[in-house]
Amino acid sequence: MSASRLARFKATLDQRQPDLRVLLDQVHKPHNLSAILRTCDATGVFQAHAVLPDAAFEIHRHCSAGAGQWVHMQTHADIETAIVALQAEGLAVYAAHLSPTAVDFRTVDYSAPCAILMGAERWGVSERAAALADGHITVPMAGLVESLNVSVAAAVILFEAQRQRQVAGFYDQPRLTPEVYQRTLFEWLHP
Amino acid sequence: MSASRLARFKATLDQRQPDLRVLLDQVHKPHNLSAILRTCDATGVFQAHAVLPDAAFEIHRHCSAGAGQWVHMQTHADIETAIVALQAEGLAVYAAHLSPTAVDFRTVDYSAPCAILMGAERWGVSERAAALADGHITVPMAGLVESLNVSVAAAVILFEAQRQRQVAGFYDQPRLTPEVYQRTLFEWLHP
Numbered sequence A, B: 001m002s003a004s005r006l007a008r009f010k011a012t013l014d015q016r017q018p019d020l021r022v023l024l025d026q027v028h029k030p031h032n033l034s035a036i037l038r039t040c041d042a043t044g045v046f047q048a049h050a051v052l053p054d055a056a057f058e059i060h061r062h063c064s065a066g067a068g069q070w071v072h073m074q075t076h077a078d079i080e081t082a083i084v085a086l087q088a089e090g091l092a093v094y095a096a097h098l099s100p101t102a103v104d105f106r107t108v109d110y111s112a113p114c115a116i117l118m119g120a121e122r123w124g125v126s127e128r129a130a131a132l133a134d135g136h137i138t139v140p141m142a143g144l145v146e147s148l149n150v151s152v153a154a155a156v157i158l159f160e161a162q163r164q165r166q167v168a169g170f171y172d173q174p175r176l177t178p179e180v181y182q183r184t185l186f187e188w189l190h191p
Ligand SMILES: C[S@@+](CC[C@H](N)C(=O)[O-])C[C@H]1O[C@@H](n2cnc3c(N)ncnc32)[C@H](O)[C@@H]1O
Pocket: A095, A096, A097, A098, A117, A118, A119, A120, A121, A122, A123, A124, A125, A137, A138, A139, A140, A141, A146, A147, A148, A149, A150, A151, A153, A154
């Protein structure tokens, strides 16, 4: 294990944001899951959550050699349980959802603890999930297609969250608890 | 043809940005091409450019029922020709490229005429293209993976360009020439 590898792990953990999450509601295409996890890693998301169809879960287990190594992925049995668990932790759950009550994603304060809920490729955010969410956000579209690719929408929102948190100084000192920091460092050093 | 369809076409053309382009250097996965064209449509990109491997070109021709209908795609024989042609039109070509000279993508002024050059999934931006570009830009990464998915990187940059142009009032009145506007409207109405 090289010193530079240790330094890179520490630099990454120094910037991880325990209170910025994503929650994926049946997102199942492996290339979308993989793209979203890469974005999570890049924006400092420490933990992702997902309700996965069984097939996608298998794919995820076997293909997560990439960003999946660096972003914890917690799976949940169903979307209600997942949303309620996140809210119980004190996170606001914002559904990326093109509903009539949705607000422009740039108007939300992502420096407060939050999770971004992304819907499935074909069906979008389920009605039950939309009803439980604390708010709906959209990335405004100036064209004719009805939606963005799900990994694209997630990235545009997460990089806005990262920008806001950067301004707030959230990437300047460690935000993980010392215990979680050390445990994760250990796991990364001894995979 | 319904009146609302005509109104949607006009609202879209009213916001199209002739001087904000993308140039794809051998991006070849259909799901990435499709995601990028959806993002182009959503951010008001009127024209995309690509140097495509032959296989991808065939795929593009046959699968462009989606966003490909609404975003012109001009293909070029090779990347040098493409870059030189865009520069001759007065556009600055910014390569999304993780090079030592790259600057943070948010520091660039995208309200000036420009094209965003995206590299291939595996190889990135070629050396020749990087040398010809007017500048290199990166989306900063706080983690351990080396790059973002190409459609994700394109989207993060294009939505920043759109934000800047919105502030500059570029979406408030038509920017296409009357001739291009009418020709495109005619094509969309009579496909
Ligand atoms: C391909 S879209 C699903 C489209 C689906 N037909 C619908 O009506 O919701 C997949 C997911 O990407 C996200 N998404 C796509 N475009 C978005 C946008 N412009 N704003 C916010 N979220 C978006 C949403 O989470 C959505 O559930």
